[in-house]
Amino acid sequence: MTLLLTNALLLPCTPDMPVIENGWVQVDGETITATGSGAPPAIPGAETIDLSGDILMPGMVNPHCHIAMTLFRGLGEDVDDRLYRYVLPMERKFVTPEMVRAGTALGVYEMISSGVTAVADMYYFETEVGRVIDQAGMRGVVGQTIADFNPPDHKTIDEGFALTEELVAEFRGHSRVTPSIAPHAPYSTDIAVMNRVARWADDNPDVPLQIHLAEMDSEMEWCAKNHGLRPVEVVEKAGLLRKGLICAHCLHVNESDIEKMAHARVCVAHNARSNAKAGRGIAPVEAMRRAGLPVGIGTDGPMSGNGLDLFAQFGPVTMFQKLLGHSRKPMPVVEVIRMATIEGATVLGMDDRIGSIEPGKQADLVHIDLSAPRLQPIYDPYATLVYSTLADDVRDVMVAGKWLMRDREVLTLERKKVMRDALQVASAFKAEMKRIDAAT
């Protein structure tokens, strides 16, 4: 079955980042088979959808997330010690396979609705995450967390590896769900454990690695005190600093760190809102990209960044670099969209398959409705996407040739059930927060 999407303001996100007026895209099965502008080819029996001049762009990529934390969204705002005060105790108490399913479904609903078609997740009971993503038709790199701070799903590192093996067994070779392993962070996971992950990864080179890196002041101090090293150096010493490692945050990286990271060919997930909400600072994104590191735009978990919608990140991503550079020039709008699409795909190790609209790539496509008065006039569609477009402007979303959303209705998840399950699981959380507050 051939599908023709015609009359689009086509942003293919190929290297030159062109803007193609009156563009068309041909999809056969899962795959983009041709693109062009002007009159589309006449293909007997093809279904044609006229996009009326609206934007058609690649599905967006969120390279760092803890999806199920949707259920903690907005809990304990503006409190400095929320990680140790609320997050870790509440995770220990409430994170179960059921919670992960409900929270992930709510988050996947939000991502599909806002045009995010691929995500790198890093949480607990990750096989559940993979199943929800699979059923919803999205694409995901699902990372089983490995940590020795007594996380919710493994009391020992052996148990953590057992969960990883289960995850890999279920999803290895899956076309959309890629199993991954995620040692938590250099401050929270012993260097011997990180080294064990590195040796496991040597035997499983098809399994992507993820880690939190150089995120917090306390992490810098911990690594200095315990290893006499910077976080990037600790990860290097553990044998983990290697091609394709998805490094989340990278806020506190200096020139020497960036050089090591570029030499090792790691990838970066930048989480602008999460870093700023915590008052932590601004990652040197321009410097990392100049060094050749691919940088994607992540949301972090919704307790840190509150949402999974990349449009809410775009303004901060460019504004923060402009503030750092004291100029309007850093991080131009077109570079923000490059990061959200093809560069994010590179971070996920999937740039051969997704991230741009080109013949041979998977048909992961997003249609943006431009009819809202707040979007007009449009002189530069990249500026429109970065500064004016809202999640609700996303009208249709396709992954691997299959519609996940049409006319703003998600087709692969039941909205009422998603909401009911989420609110039911979360119903005890507020009382627990109050109990913690009362007890301290």
Next chain:
Amino acid sequence: MTLLLTNALLLPCTPDMPVIENGWVQVDGETITATGSGAPPAIPGAETIDLSGDILMPGMVNPHCHIAMTLFRGLGEDVDDRLYRYVLPMERKFVTPEMVRAGTALGVYEMISSGVTAVADMYYFETEVGRVIDQAGMRGVVGQTIADFNPPDHKTIDEGFALTEELVAEFRGHSRVTPSIAPHAPYSTDIAVMNRVARWADDNPDVPLQIHLAEMDSEMEWCAKNHGLRPVEVVEKAGLLRKGLICAHCLHVNESDIEKMAHARVCVAHNARSNAKAGRGIAPVEAMRRAGLPVGIGTDGPMSGNGLDLFAQFGPVTMFQKLLGHSRKPMPVVEVIRMATIEGATVLGMDDRIGSIEPGKQADLVHIDLSAPRLQPIYDPYATLVYSTLADDVRDVMVAGKWLMRDREVLTLERKKVMRDALQVASAFKAEMKRIDAAT
């Protein structure tokens, strides 16, 4: 006619900033006559609207804007000298009464749609702005710009005052449109001209004053070089630093400036996105508020900030202060909403009439639909408003007891006509930008 809005998650924005579950509000004519929680009063003949647990809050206030610049939105992004390269030349060429009408209508449409019910504007042909705001049923402080850089609507200062007198004659005593006078900025308006405005203001104490202040590095240098003073001191010397002066930006203010401003009882319009997009820096909002200065959340013109929706400002407003303070604590979510409502009303000099939901105040109300999965769960509605709510979640908007929007349909402006007029007027702008680029 009595109207009862019932079953609301009521945020009245009174001094304690309470959250009232199952709240109700009674409106008679233009005025809020009673509020409460639980069962509403039984009033024969009253119309009752059940808000199903959704948020009901005061209409929001945008204290600094150049509304008609909607038509320049997204033009010339990421270029450092855009003010002198594009903005001023294009304004000289294109700003006409027709352009101001079309651009203002597009912006007013956007504000009503996003729950902004009162605005302070500062532009050219300001009588046209007042008329559009009046016809759309909004509330506005409309400021005729006075400047000696040959602005689009007056060749001489006498002409600028003549325009102001016309504006005042048309709107003095109007219940929703307040005429205002706006000397442009200390770097762009001679100190003698500012002093003439101050003397005019002595004779017209009911007319609010607006000015751009301490916004740019070049302004600091200009004031030092030409007056040996800081911008706040130049305005003070001109006799303009007085109670109620709306000072936009106030980015470069030190302790001494803040003390002078607080002593004079001026008001501040903070424009987080506009300041950051220009790479200019972060205004010391926390310090100004600690000194007792009321600070509202402005959008600036849509060429600088790209939109007129306050929800897009809330994240930056709190994140920037957290970055400045290197902590999660500065600018808590509840303070952001205070600034967007009652504190913004204080900046406009209207806190006796609007900005909170209390008996005796004007019925300027906003109903936020909470049904989107991306808003759930809700532990703290202030966090939901600051980090998760989008303009499109605004469902109904009332000003002075009259619905301006119902079920997301603006009732007082014709959407198709607004869009057609805006795009027609703006149709020549892109070519002019290309001409400027080619000529330089």
